[in-house]
Structures are given as structure tokens and as C-alpha cells.
Amino acid sequence: MIALEKRPTPSRALSLSTPLIAVIITMIMGGLLFSVLGKNPIEAIRTIFWDPVFGEFAFYYRPQLLVKAAPLVLIAIGLSLGFKAGIWNIGAEGQYIMGAICGAAVGLAFYPTESRLIFPLMIIAGALGGWAWGMIPALLKVRFGTNEILVSLMLVYVADQLLASMSLGLLRNPEGMGFPGSRNFSDFPAGSSWINEAAGLHWGMAFAFIAVIFSYILLNRHILGFNIRLTGEAPRAARFAGVNPTRLILFCLGTSGALAGLAGFFEVTGPSGQINIDFASGYGFTAIIVAFLGRLHPVGILLAALLMALTYVGGDLAQGNLGLPSAAIQVFQGMLLFFLLALDLLTNYRVVLKSKGAA
Amino acid sequence: MKLTKLFTSAAVALGLATTAMADTTKVGFVYVGPVGDGGWTYEHDKGRQAVEAKFGDKVETTFVESVPEGADAERVITQMALQGADLIFTTSFGYMDPTINVAKKFPKVKFEHATGYKQADNVSVYSARFYEGRAVQGHIAGHMSKTNKVGYIASFPIPEVIRGINSAYIHAKKVNPDIEFSVIWAYTWFDPAKEADAAKALIEQGADVILQHTDSTAPQAAAQAAGNVITFGQASDMGEYAPFPRVSSIIDDWAPYYVARTQAVMDGTWESVSTWDGIGAGMVGIGEISDAVPADVKASALALKESLADGSYHAFTGPLNKQDGSAWLAEGETAADYGDNGLAGLNFYVEGITAEIPN
Numbered sequence: 001m002i003a004l005e006k007r008p009t010p011s012r013a014l015s016l017s018t019p020l021i022a023v024i025i026t027m028i029m030g031g032l033l034f035s036v037l038g039k040n041p042i043e044a045i046r047t048i049f050w051d052p053v054f055g056e057f058a059f060y061y062r063p064q065l066l067v068k069a070a071p072l073v074l075i076a077i078g079l080s081l082g083f084k085a086g087i088w089n090i091g092a093e094g095q096y097i098m099g100a101i102c103g104a105a106v107g108l109a110f111y112p113t114e115s116r117l118i119f120p121l122m123i124i125a126g127a128l129g130g131w132a133w134g135m136i137p138a139l140l141k142v143r144f145g146t147n148e149i150l151v152s153l154m155l156v157y158v159a160d161q162l163l164a165s166m167s168l169g170l171l172r173n174p175e176g177m178g179f180p181g182s183r184n185f186s187d188f189p190a191g192s193s194w195i196n197e198a199a200g201l202h203w204g205m206a207f208a209f210i211a212v213i214f215s216y217i218l219l220n221r222h223i224l225g226f227n228i229r230l231t232g233e234a235p236r237a238a239r240f241a242g243v244n245p246t247r248l249i250l251f252c253l254g255t256s257g258a259l260a261g262l263a264g265f266f267e268v269t270g271p272s273g274q275i276n277i278d279f280a281s282g283y284g285f286t287a288i289i290v291a292f293l294g295r296l297h298p299v300g301i302l303l304a305a306l307l308m309a310l311t312y313v314g315g316d317l318a319q320g321n322l323g324l325p326s327a328a329i330q331v332f333q334g335m336l337l338f339f340l341l342a343l344d345l346l347t348n349y350r351v352v353l354k355s356k357g358a359a
Numbered sequence: 360m361k362l363t364k365l366f367t368s369a370a371v372a373l374g375l376a377t378t379a380m381a382d383t384t385k386v387g388f389v390y391v392g393p394v395g396d397g398g399w400t401y402e403h404d405k406g407r408q409a410v411e412a413k414f415g416d417k418v419e420t421t422f423v424e425s426v427p428e429g430a431d432a433e434r435v436i437t438q439m440a441l442q443g444a445d446l447i448f449t450t451s452f453g454y455m456d457p458t459i460n461v462a463k464k465f466p467k468v469k470f471e472h473a474t475g476y477k478q479a480d481n482v483s484v485y486s487a488r489f490y491e492g493r494a495v496q497g498h499i500a501g502h503m504s505k506t507n508k509v510g511y512i513a514s515f516p517i518p519e520v521i522r523g524i525n526s527a528y529i530h531a532k533k534v535n536p537d538i539e540f541s542v543i544w545a546y547t548w549f550d551p552a553k554e555a556d557a558a559k560a561l562i563e564q565g566a567d568v569i570l571q572h573t574d575s576t577a578p579q580a581a582a583q584a585a586g587n588v589i590t591f592g593q594a595s596d597m598g599e600y601a602p603f604p605r606v607s608s609i610i611d612d613w614a615p616y617y618v619a620r621t622q623a624v625m626d627g628t629w630e631s632v633s634t635w636d637g638i639g640a641g642m643v644g645i646g647e648i649s650d651a652v653p654a655d656v657k658a659s660a661l662a663l664k665e666s667l668a669d670g671s672y673h674a675f676t677g678p679l680n681k682q683d684g685s686a687w688l689a690e691g692e693t694a695a696d697y698g699d700n701g702l703a704g705l706n707f708y709v710e711g712i713t714a715e716i717p718n
Contacts (some may be wrong), residue, residue, distance in 0.1 A: 177476060272429045274456070312431075
């Protein structure tokens, strides 16, 4: 009989190698799926994983990978702090939207003034917007003991409604002929997050790298990071050690809110270009997957975000070039996550064969 | 700047390559929903298939489905241009700015954007006068409603949708002075769950006619479950719900336009144009009016359709006032396409509609 036995300590070798094994299994199973659909599996896998990075037009796709990964990194880094301490912010999507609205609103208020001071002001407004949206579940939890998972999630829908109202009302482009949506930031250089649009580089990428470095230092070299990890792994010990849970909740939800707000802000003033009804495209939720995929480790998150970005960019490429339906690409992405999580089991448990009589 | 050059040289190189590779014309399509939505995207894809059927080996068509409006759209359109497309159809309003941006980088590629208003030397715009079909719907709805309540599932408050509501209301009111419209804004083009909820809510409020400006068949299913509610197919015939609840439909027929534009690219006669065709030109079709509609109503509806098709009647003919009571069109005056109060940018309801346009 096959049974699972908990390992005394998680296997380090497996913990590092499972992501790679999962990717390989996904390629094999995905290849089978694609061949059942009548496509050349090798070509499909090559189109998804190879062409965006090394193919003929890699000069365009490489920066596009960063465009796609930057918001995921920013949000996931923030979420990982809370997740490590057992504080579950599920509403990053809402904080992302609020950051975008606040940052864009400050910028549009100055339109068409050109000044170097506008962009930093917008960054601050974007971070504050996300922070404030994250502080609502934090304060409610601290004061009334509400569940932060529910409150933060429900606030996503509130933010969605606000986004629709802003695109149709307050922030609507006065020269937009009655169509919803704000002015496009590509017509407003002082408020644009592009460093070099032709090269596909924007400030969100710079901030994402800074966030990775800061988070690494915080978690490994700072007492606050130690407290976060301690609270997550041994809450009782943390209390005895004098960790203040209230401060931790406020810090984690506030920081993840601010980072999600920044992600939304850089997206709206760069790649997306305008506040519009369907501006939010699920980065806040995808980032939850990225955070776990990256094992809540800053460098892991960076790699996980790049991998997710690759499946999106490569997936669209496979649709356009090989005629694969988008549903097949989504199944493929789902497979990847499934195998990663399934193999995770092996780092904490080992498979043993038991004979029935011995029990 | 350097990258823009790279783009141009890549495009030129590809341009040469495609001419060298005999004369296959590559045509790309970007879709906002899945090709199986049974509505908007389904009909655009039928147009693509018509292009394939007409030109056979001389064309190669590709498409990417379910592309979010925004940064992703720009990447997908660029991807098609890079892969050597000669002609690219972007089939949703939200692709307007991305299409214009990509068109600037690829001056030799021709672009066609559906339902927008921004033209360029290599960007045409095209749309259909769906409001003509709405007039026929309103006529039948006014006759058929027993509760005098019509429920309307609207997508986004943009001129196209507002034109449809006005046109349906005007013609329902003409045959039934007691008719009332309730409008629910779904803020989506395609979301079966949301559309079903909206339909159920309207039916509970007493509506026995459901009009939809969203693309799924979910409202049809909701009406069928209710039993005594009639519906109209949207964008596609939705004939699987005939003869009841679906009593007729508006069908978008893009095939002739797509074939003609592809032909123009092949002949080298393509020019940037703005096309806005209705029932007369065959871009808007009225689906079979089922036997659930009394014969006299069917006859008068078909007469209305004929008068719209041959141009003897305009769906917006005065006297008509705006919702606030101020004059819009004088006796016998017809609405202009462009300019102040023109149909292209229509952003107000006509007198008698009690709902409000959200902003």
C-alpha cells in the first residue's frame, strides 16, 4: 500500500527542483494536449517557451515579458509579507485599481502642465490610494476582529464600481466624444510612466526590482522581517517574544496595499494608458498565484512572475501563429500550476510503501 | 528610437519576404470574446471564414481570441504585424488606441478598427447601423408586451448602445404609448453569469420583453425558464431559442465587408475609409420573425424594415425631444451622423425614457 509520510524537515533539494520538474511535466502533458488538437507539440511548446525569449522577434517580446511581469512582482512581493505572517490580503486587485485611480487623478488634475514634479506626486498618490484601500480591512480587523480575507475581497467589487464611475464621470476625457475612459497618458509626457516607450521600459520595472531587494533585506536582515516569519511559523512563540500583532497587521496590509497601488499606477500611466471600465485585468489575483509559485521568497517571486508572463506572451503567440484556441492555452497554464502545487507535496511528505500486515 | 527603426526594417524585410513568397495575403483578426460566444465574436469569425472560403490559398488568416482591451491588445496587434500580416481587423471599440499606436509603427500594414472613430492613413474604421435593427425590435416589442414593461440589458454607456436604446424606445412607444423601459448596465460585452442575473432581475420587475446589447445567449435561457418572456437574438441569430422566446434577431454580417477589404489589399487599391452601413447595404440583417408574432405585427415589422433598407424612412425622424424636454429634431427632420447632437457621439436619451445614463 502506498502511503504518505511527513518528512521531519522539508526536503531542500526537492523544494528547489520541483518547479523545474513541474515545468517539464507540463511540457510533456501540454504537448500531448496540443497533439490531440492536431498541432505539432514540439512547435507549440517552442512557440510558448522559446520564441518570446530567443525567437526572431525577441527584441520586441523580451521587454513585453517585463511589462507583463512588473505588476505581478510588485503585488506579489507585498502579498508575500502578509502571507508569511498568516495575514491574508486577497483584495490586491482592488488596491491595484485604487492606486491607478488616485495616481491618474492627480496627474490628470495637472493636465496639460509639463513639470518634473508631477510624476513623483502621482507616484505618492498611487501608493497612498492602494495603502488606504489596504488599511480598511486592516483597521476593521484590528478594531472589530473582522476577517481580512472577506473584507479585502469584497472591496475589490467596490473598487470595480468606483473605476466604472470614474471612467464615465469625473475622469472622463472631455475630448472623448462621449465615450468612457480618461485621457490617454501617452498624450501627456509629464504623467507617463514610460522611461523609453520604444524599448518597452517603464518605471514600474525599476520599482519592482527595488521591491525585490528591499523585501529580501527586510526578511533576512531586519527584526521586522524576523517577526513576520516568526508569527507565521509559531504564533505563540511570537507572542511570547513580544511581537505586537496589531502593528504587524497594519504593516503587512498597508505595505501590500501600497505596492499593489503602485503596480496599478504604473500600469495605467504606461502600458494601459488610460483609466477605463475594464482597466483591471486580474493582476491582483494572478499575483496570489505568483506569490505561492515563488515560495513567498523575493527571488522566487521574480522568477515566478517571469514564468507567468512567458506563458501569457507565448500563449498569445501560439494562438496567433498556430491557431491554438485560447481555452487550450488556459488549460496549459492551469496544468503548470497544478503540477507545481502537486509536486509541492513531495517536499513536505515522502511516498512510502507499507505492507498491510505490518500495521 | 532605435527600436522603432528595427520595427520598420523588420516590417520592410517581411514585406519583401511576403511578396517574394508569391502572393499570399496574410489577414489577422483580434477578437474581444471567444469565437464560440454565439454573438459578436462568432459573427466576426464567420466573416474571417468567408474570407478564407472566397480566396482559398491566396490568403492566410490568423486570429487571437479573448484579448483584453488595453496593454495586451497592443502586444497582440504588434505580434500580428511582426509576423507579416498585410491587413489586421481589430474588432472591439477598446482596441482603438492600441490599433492607432501599432499602426504608427507599421506604416505598410493596413488596419481596420470596428466601431471606433480614430482614422489614420493606414487605419480605416467601420461599423454597422445596428440602431436600424433596434427600430424593428422596438416595433415588435411594443406590440407584444402585455405588461408594458421592456427590460434592456445594456453593456457600456457608449453612443452605439445609447442609440440602440433610443431607437428601440421610439418605435415601441409609437405603437404602444404606455410602454416603459428599464435598463440594466452590465458593464461587459460577454459574461453569461452577469447577463443571466440582469435578465432575471428585469423579469422579476415585470418585464415581458428582454432586449440585450450583450453577446451571450444567457438572457435567452433566462427568458425561456421564465416561460412568458420574449427575446431577440443579438449580433447573431441565436436561432436555437426560436420560435420562442427568441422571436427575431439582429444579425451582424461582416463577411461582405471583410471580403471586399481583403480584395482591396490584394489589388493594391486599399484606402483609409470610414464605413457605416445598415440594413440596406446588408451589414445589418433581421433574423426570421417567428410565428410567435401575430401575422399583422410581422407584416408591419417587415414593412418598417423595408422602409429602413430603401432609405425612405430614417430611424431617428423628428419631432423628437431630448430626455430633459429640450428640442432635438424638428418635425420631419432626421438626425445627422456627425456634429453636435449627431448620431456618432449620441450621449442622451430621448424624451419619455425614465432611466438615467450612468456617469
